[in-house]
Amino acid sequence: MFDEIMQKFEGSPSQQAVIRLLLERGFSVSDEGRVVSGSIEIPNTQIAREIDVDRRVVDSTTDAILADEQLRRIFQNISSIPSLMDLAPVLDLHALTVEVIDADEPGIVATVTTLLADNDISIRQTISEDPEFTDEPRLYVVTDEAMPGDVLNELKNLDFVRKIELK
Numbered sequence: 001m002f003d004e005i006m007q008k009f010e011g012s013p014s015q016q017a018v019i020r021l022l023l024e025r026g027f028s029v030s031d032e033g034r035v036v037s038g039s040i041e042i043p044n045t046q047i048a049r050e051i052d053v054d055r056r057v058v059d060s061t062t063d064a065i066l067a068d069e070q071l072r073r074i075f076q077n078i079s080s081i082p083s084l085m086d087l088a089p090v091l092d093l094h095a096l097t098v099e100v101i102d103a104d105e106p107g108i109v110a111t112v113t114t115l116l117a118d119n120d121i122s123i124r125q126t127i128s129e130d131p132e133f134t135d136e137p138r139l140y141v142v143t144d145e146a147m148p149g150d151v152l153n154e155l156k157n158l159d160f161v162r163k164i165e166l167k
Contacts, residue, residue: 002135008064018058023133026081027047089167093143095142096155101159108139111160116147121144123143127140
């Protein structure tokens with residue numbers, strides 16, 4: 001799906017940058033063509049500044065989104081969720097990032113969470129990036145307690161794991 005969306009803007013790398021930002025941040029597009037998070041409007045100048053494009057690129061991208069029924073359905077229904085990843089150190093939680101070889105392989109989340117549960121590690125949050133919307137999707141796991149070295153080794157040795165990172 002991500003590739004299909006990006007192809008609609010293949011002639012404009014700047015518009016593709018806008019699309020990528022909207023998807024990464026979970027920003028929606030209102031009926032008026034404004035970028036929003038929930039009911040909070042985000043000025044197009046702020047979006048443009050973030051990705052170093054002209055404000056008019058954001059305007060033309062949101063216009064194109066509203067003119068395309070498939071894009072309209074996607075970008076009027078996307079939403080963001082709060083992540084504990086960056087808050088983990090502040091809240092005395094522990095964060096793990098799992099990079100996988102093939103994100104389309106079934107059972108990745110189940111295998112990781114089962115391994116943690118079997119080791120009595122309480123999970124506060126899991127977020128898995130959708131392989132349709134990001135180039136290198138990751139699984140993020142926030143736990144109450146630190147993971148022992150043997151559990152980290154078990155995780156690292158799973159067939160589908162490319163890399164693990166603690167935060």
